[in-house]
Amino acid sequence: MTDHHPHGPTAEAAHHHARGRAQQHAAAVERALAALDLDTKARLLSGQDMWTLPSVPAIGLRSLVMSDGPVGVRGQEWNAGDPSVALPSPTALAATWDPELARRTGHLLAQEARRKGVHVLLAPTVNLHRSPLGGRHFECYAEDPLLTGVIGAGYVRGVQEGGVGTTVKHFVGNDAETDRLTVDNRIAPRPLRELYLAPFEYIVENARPWGVMTAYNQVNGSTMTEHRALVQDVLRGEWGFDGCNVSDWMAARDTVRALRGGLDVAMPGPRTVYGAPLAEAVRRGEVAESEVDDAVRRVLLLAARTGCLDGVPAAVDPDGVPQGIDGRAVAREVARRACVLLRNEPVGGGRRALPLDAGAVRRVAVIGAAAREARVLGGGSATVFPDAVVSPLERLRAALPDDVEITFAAGAEPYSGVPLAREGFTLRTRYLAADGRLLAETAQQDGRVRVMGRFPDGVTRQNLSAVELTGSFTPQHTGRHTLSVSGTGELRLTVGGEALFDGRCAPGGADLFEAFLNPAERQVTAQLTAGERVDLTLRFVPDGAGSGEAPAALHFRLGHRAPQADAEAEISAAVRAAAEAEVAIVVVATTEETESEGFDRGDLRLPGRQDELVRRVAAANPHTVVVVNSGSPVELPWREQVPAVLLSWFPGQEAGAALADILLGAHEPGGRLPTTWPSRLDDAPVTTVTPVDGQLGYSEGMFIGYRGWQRSAAAPAYPFGHGLGYTDWEYESLDTTPDSVRVRIRNAGDRTGREVVQIYLAPTADAAPDAPERPARWLAGFAVVEAGPGESAEAEIPLPDRAFAVWDAEDRGWQRVKGVYLVEAAHSVDDRRLTAEVTVG
Known part of the structure; x- marks a missing residue:
């Protein structure tokens, strides 16, 4: 995890160059600011639409474009018409424990952003895995603040080295989704500083982000868009953050309190608490124009850094960005490096279950709906649309020799709702005016129509009256098909000339964004005949149609489920396929119904009858490999009944290619768990994410994740840092000082491998009697090393001062805790190989 900084003349020249560029930016910002009147300045702090800030041609300021991340760059379109590279989930990236790989993903994302005309990426998400129930768990990195900060810093460096800004989010305490717009998270000073603020502090210090996004929630009584103590005093004052503070979308609520609290930009537009309301507040004397100027300076600086302000070069020269x-x-590389091999036991007294011997196996059963169509990313604002997804089934068929017989069985349906209409459908979307005139028409890959930020050319909020998803469907099976409609507004579904649904759908909760992402669903059925095409149309009249006040946004969908055999028959067919094969590969998965932005999980169980499917397949075939396709922990009650369990996370668009690489041994699984994997939800240290009377108490204090597990009588299924490879490592020596650790390890196996050397600190019994309460141990550093068979490798890992310090709330500062510490070199938090002592004075 060592931060590599160049030394010598090159570093000195780079420093002078950066300092000179910063001086140019400061001068350009002041010139631009001096030319602006109050109304223009106030307007600059307010989004002009969903994703952009206004331009001011008179000062050479172009419109600055933002886009959601973190696994891709969606751009201003929220549809498949503008495809994006889809990387694995942030949990997967953190599972690599490799900041340089995170940095390279940042380079790619910057390239994608430039291609799409995006200047600022709304990422990364560095909130912590406080509870496995957190709905956006998959979008965050880890349960440990150091691992989160190091991976996040690598990501930020990479994106900004590509000339594109980042907004590190969500500052701070947005660790769950339930009542996220209003919840007041009550966090004591020590855990706030040592856990939840720590990743942000690390990234500000080590990667100098150009932006931060403040969260919806409150912390200790103040909403984060108005939290002067944390934004102005800590983020800007103590840490020296000089970037732009952007609100989460629709999070800003009060003009004066937001400006005083340090919020620079209120998104989205056109109507926010800034703009005209801010100018009026200045005229009424409620805020000073100088306070507005400070915020405008930061917006102009962001514009200068990203190349949106004429007359001054961008922070990164165009010919210097990675291309x-x-x-x-x-x-593909991130996906396979992120795979965590949780379990790999011998089969029948022979070799371990993985990797498979492609030259020896002749019959393989591939089982699970997610094997045919993997879930590659999480639900919500992290959604992007890749131009193609490699499925596990497809890639295994291509990777195995032609004489290997592969059978497929879905086994158990993971969805309780109806999947998107896709196979057999030919669809297009028509945007209609009130008089029926066609405004625009676009091709459609599936039954989801979603716009967030910009309508197709020719369509506006004012002229749009209705949207039709129309086309035909040719069924493969005769019988009663299930169709579903969802959206917020009026919907009418016509199939073969018959209206099957005509009514209104409305959200059930107060979170409008959740309603947008996961709209209410209504189901109907239709008797259809295989091979007989039917015409169909789903007409949608969105709430607010014809109004120009709201941003360009709509979302509705058509779902389809073919007539299904009895669920028991589906599982029995999968069991027969497994019994007749030499190897059974079962892919189990979560769905958007269980893991998505907008809501927290109610349990950690796999949806549907997938647990039963695994048990019964394992009973039929002793060589059963289970691939877990989820972004965050799920219970694995059958894990000791199968010889191999492989965690793929949400693996991105190259899901199948990476999985085949790992299963067939072309590459080893390089991942280590960035979060503890519970046996049962009830064993987890934190299982409460629902506020009581508007407040959520972080009563566990410092003891989240492995810090909490170490105090529990229950053991997790798999500990923090765990992960197996295809080789074995011997830890040979450990040398330490109060400043650094040197670890020597040897590859004791017969193939090249990669190991993540983890360093933990633990206070000894010699600690002072008045020392503050601390966890049994905590991560202090790590490094990724690689070596060939029989070769040794050495890792030198710094021990930062902060690793020995605690936050003293009374003295309001970091205090170094003196004493004797154990320094532990480990394969995981529960698999510690070498120990030394160090005395800190």
Whole structure:
């Protein structure tokens, strides 16, 4: 995890160059600011639409474009018409424990952003895995603040080295989704500083981000868009953050309190608490124009850094940005490096279950709906649309020799709702005016129509009256098909000339964004005949149609499920396929119904009858390999009944290619768990994410994740840092000082491998009696090393001062805790190989 900084003349020249560029930016910002009147300045702090800030041609300021991340760059379109590279989930990236790989993903994302005309990426998400129930768990990195900060810093460096800004989010405490717009998270000073603020502090210090996004939630009584103590005093004052503070979308609520609290930009537009309301507040004397000027300076600086302000060069010269990056190759590399081999036991007294011997196996059963169509990314604002997804089934068929017989069985349906209409459908979307005139028409890959930020050319909020998803469907099976409609507004579904649904759908909760992402669903059925095409149309009249006040946004969908055999028959067919094969590969998965932005999880169980499917397949075939396709922990009650369990996370667009690489041994699984994997939800240290009377108490204090597990009588299924490879490592020596650790390890196996050397600190019994309460141990550093068979490798890992310090709330400062510490070199938090002592004075 060592931060590599160049030394010598090159570093000195780079420093002078950066300082000179910063001086140019400061001068350009002041010139631009001096030319602006109050109304223009206030307007600059307010989004002009969903994703952009206004331009001011008179000062050479172009419109600054933002886009959601973190696994891709969606751009201003929220549809498949503008495809994006889809990388694995942030949990997967953190599972690599490799900041340099994170940096290279940043280079790719910057390349994608430039291609799409995007100047600022709304990422990374560095909130912590406080509870496995957190709905956006998959979008965050880890349960440990150091690992989160190091991976996040690598990501930020990479994106900004590509000339594109980042907004590190969500500052701070947005660790769950339930009532996220209003919840008041009550966090004591020590955990706030040592856990939740720590990743942000690390990234500000080590990567100098150009932006931060403040969260919806409150912390200790103040909403984060108005939290002067944390934004102005800590983020800007103590840490020296000089970037732009952007609100989460629709999070800003009060003009004066937001400006005083340090919020620079209120998104999205056109109506926010800034703009005209801010100018009026200045005229009424409620805020000073100088306070507005400070915020405008930061917006202009962001524009200068990203090349949106004429007359001054951008922070990164165009010829200096990384270019020509193969997105598919990077996505595949991250996916396979992130795979965590949780379990790999011998089969029948022979060799371990993985990797498979492609030259020896002749019959393989591939089982699970997610094997045919993997879930490659999480639900919500992280959604992007890749131009193609490699499925596990497809890639295994291509990778195995032609004489290997592969059978497929879905086994158990993971969805309780109806999947998107896709196979057999030919669809297009028509945007209609009130008089029926066609405004625009676009091709459609599936049954989801979603716009967030910009309508197709020719369509506006004012002229749009209705949207039709129309086309035909040719079924493969005769019988009663299930169709579903969802959206917020009026919907009418016509199939073969018959209206099957005509009514209104409305959200059930107060979170409008959740309603947008996961709209209410209504189901109907239709008797259809195989091979007989039917015409169909789903007409949608969105709430607010014809109004120009709201941003360009709509979302509705058509779902389809073919007539299904009895669920028991589906599982029995999968069991028969497994019994007749030499190897059974079962892919189990979560769905958007269980893991998505907008809501927290209610349990950690795999949806549907997938657990039963695994048990019964394992009973039929002793060589059963289970691939877990989820972004965050799920219970694995059958894990000791199968010889191999492989975690793929949400693996991105190259899912199948990476999985085949790992299963067949072309590459080893390089991932280590960035979060503890519970046996049962009830054993986890934190299982409460629902506020009581508007407040959520972080009563566990410092003891989240492995810090909490170490105090529990229950053991997790798999500990923090765990992960197996295809080789074995011997830890040979450990030398330490109070400043650094040197670890020597040897590859004791017969193939090249990669190991993540983890360093933990633990206070000894010699600690002072008045020392503050601390976890049994905590991560202090790590490094990724690689070696061939029989070769040794050495890692030198710094021990930062902060690793020995605690936050003293009374003295309001970091205090170094003196005493004797154990320094532990480990394969995981529960697999510690070498120990030394160090005395800190």
